[in-house]
Amino acid sequence: MSSKDHIAQDILRRIYTVLPDTGNMIQLHAPFMNGNEKEYVAKTIDDNWVSSAGAFITDFEKALAKYCGVKHAVAVTNGTVALHIALVACGIKPGEEVIVPSLTFVATANAVSHANAICHFVDCETKTLGVDPDKLRRHLSDICTVKDGKTINKKTGRAIAAIMPVHIFGVPADIDRICDVANEFKLQVIQDCAESLGSTFHGQSFFGLGRCACTSFNGNKIITAGGGGALLTDDDDLASLFKHLTTTAKRPHPYLFHHDMVGYNYRMPNLNAALVMAQLEQLPDFLVRKKKLAMAYQNAFADFQYGEFLTYDDRRQPNYWLNALRVDTSSQNDLEDMLKFLNNNNVQARPIWTPMHQLPMYKDFYRGDLSVTEKTVMQIINLPSSAFLEPVQGGI
Ligand SMILES: *Cc1c(COP(=O)(O)O)cnc(C)c1O
Secondary structure, three states, X not given: OOHHHHXXXXXXXXXXXXXXXXXXXXXXXXXXXXXXXXXXXXXXXXXXXXXXXXXXXXXXXXXXHHHHOOOEEEEEOOHHHHHHHHHHHOOOOOOOEEEEEOOOOXXXXXXXXXXXXXXXXXXXXXXXXXXXXXXXXXXXXXXXXXXXXXXXXXXXOOEEEEEOOEOHHHOOOOHHHHHHHHHHOOOEEEEEOOXXXXXXXXXXXXXXXXXXXXXXXXXXXXXXXXXOXXXXXXXXXXXXXXXXXXXXXXXXXXXXXXXXXXXXXXXXXXXXXXXXXXXXXXXXXXXXXXXXXHHHHHHHOOOOOOEEEOOOOOOEEOOOOXXXXXXXXXXXXXXXXXXXXXXXXXXXXEEXXXXXXXXXXXXXXXXXXXXXXXXXXXXXXXXXXXXXXXXXXXXX
């Protein structure tokens, strides 16, 4: 038996001590509808308010802003359009560069393209998988110059306008230090918090940092609207612009159609807001459940010899959206063989995303050194993480 088969069997045995094999596929991450979902959704139908106006949308926005500790939340149809609107509203211009980690879900980079801006990829850090602030500072010091108050990439001649840090798998990145570097280089910070609703850093919400934060309520996220997203900010003017742009830029009027900008039809429907409202009520319970599952995995992998179950220093309180195992492998093929074995044995394990700079549409984009990203993508295996999974206590 080759060593990769041996490792795959060892991983499976440890997972089964946490989540016993029942003969059914254990999904990576599925929604958990355990509260008022049916009641609230039925109410939108009974009241005949299912579309882009209705009380659940505004109630949800208020509840979400409060939960995240920011002044304003604007609900939209998905996380990708939240990022798109954030870029447009922050005034990122066509042809300007936006710094994006290469290690992210493709939506972060796509939103930059949708805004006609240009991705500039940077590396991650090994512990949190978020943007490495020290490496970012060295990289920007090497390649940037300041001209007429703008930060210019000397290599491409383009202005660099913003950075979009991502909190991977719900693990807070070094967001305070990333913001410091962004300030030094006059970059706006637009946070991609699609995976990190409920996470805190130093015991506090970090959604208020930078210009704004965007989140997602897709079916695979910690809470779901079916599909949905939101923009969050403490800035009153920016929040008004988010609302205006996402509702066709129509000036309020009882019957006249007057639109004063090229707007977007991105408002979250009341039907989806009803569902996600019921989900938000359960988020505190989901966080407890998910932490319990993560601790059981941590226990089961405590003496794992071929890598490590990812854990985080106590400044970070992740939402444990997706649990991740780092396996000491140095080939994509070995990783894929292990994933195949786990999936064939009822464990829906997944790799991390193909990094952006290896995708055909982004392969020729400007980038810094991405050696940590390239190594990391061959090592990460995500383990089943749904909030309804009940770990067997005790581990091995
Ligand atoms: C899910 C996700 C998004 C996009 O959200 P959608 O609602 O699916 O459009 C953006 N960024 C990251 C990091 C994500 O995980």
